[in-house]
Amino acid sequence: MFKHPPATAITPQGDSWLITTPEGGTTAKAVLLATNAYTGQNIEPRIARSMLPLRAYQLATEPLSEAQWAEITPARESISDTRCDLWYFRYTSDHRLVTGVALPFKAGAKFRLQALLKSRLETAFPSLAQLSFSHVWNGFVGITADFTPRFHELGPNYYSFTGYNGRGLALTLPIDRAFAR
Ligand SMILES: Cc1cc2nc3c(=O)[nH]c(=O)nc-3n(C[C@H](O)[C@H](O)[C@H](O)COP(=O)(O)OP(=O)(O)OC[C@H]3O[C@@H](n4cnc5c(N)ncnc54)[C@H](O)[C@@H]3O)c2cc1C
Secondary structure: OOOOOOOOEEEEEOOEEEEEEOOEEEEEOOEEEOOHHHOOOOOOHHHHOOOEEEEEEEEEEOOOOHHHHHHHOOOOOOEEOOOOOOOEEEEOOOOOEEEEEEOOOOOOHHHHHHHHHHHHHHHHOHHHOOOOEEEEEEEEEEEOOOOOOEEEEEEOOEEEEEOOOOOHHHHHHHHHHHHHO
8 A cells, every 4th residue: 555655653553553654554453564674763662772783785796707706616606604794705697796794884985895805805716816896785784682683573463573684685585474474
């Protein structure tokens, strides 16, 4: 009914929930709040308090050669380590390498990021010495104190799952199915 305007408040109304938006309100028997790191204090302060929204950056290189890919991941695996300062990279269908990092401060981010990631990649894979990045983008990920996601039961038929700690692309799919059931 209201596809694009943001929800500005979620309040109980009888045995339902009233969801208010700048274009009007609607009621629902059940609410699934999926705003994760973007959850504002106005919507749900309990979730906003439960995690730190951290700005994560992603970069894509110019397309790499077959020889470079043969050195990096011959079978095109996606690579990810388990350190707090997560390092990961993957192959795209147009032969680019996509990698990223989270930075606490935005100042000079584009320059600092490229230098940091270039140096990491060149140290691990000397054939990437002439590496250049063609795309840089960013968004917020929800980080929790123990790096574990949170299930929230916020009221009768009012649920949320948040704090994927930068690993939500795979995890949200089975969780969404479970919520839908
Ligand atoms: C640069 C970057 C790179 C990443 N790389 C990876 C990766 O390689 N692998 C991986 O697993 N994860 C990665 N992540 C993390 C992943 O994107 C998140 O974990 C995942 O998107 C969380 O999914 P979600 O649906 O819970 O929340 P989100 O995808 O954050 O969606 C939240 C939605 O809520 C909407 N919203 C916010 N407030 C309101 C409101 N008031 N009313 C209505 N809607 C609202 C927002 O517009 C948004 O669409 C990356 C994140 C970033 C930023």
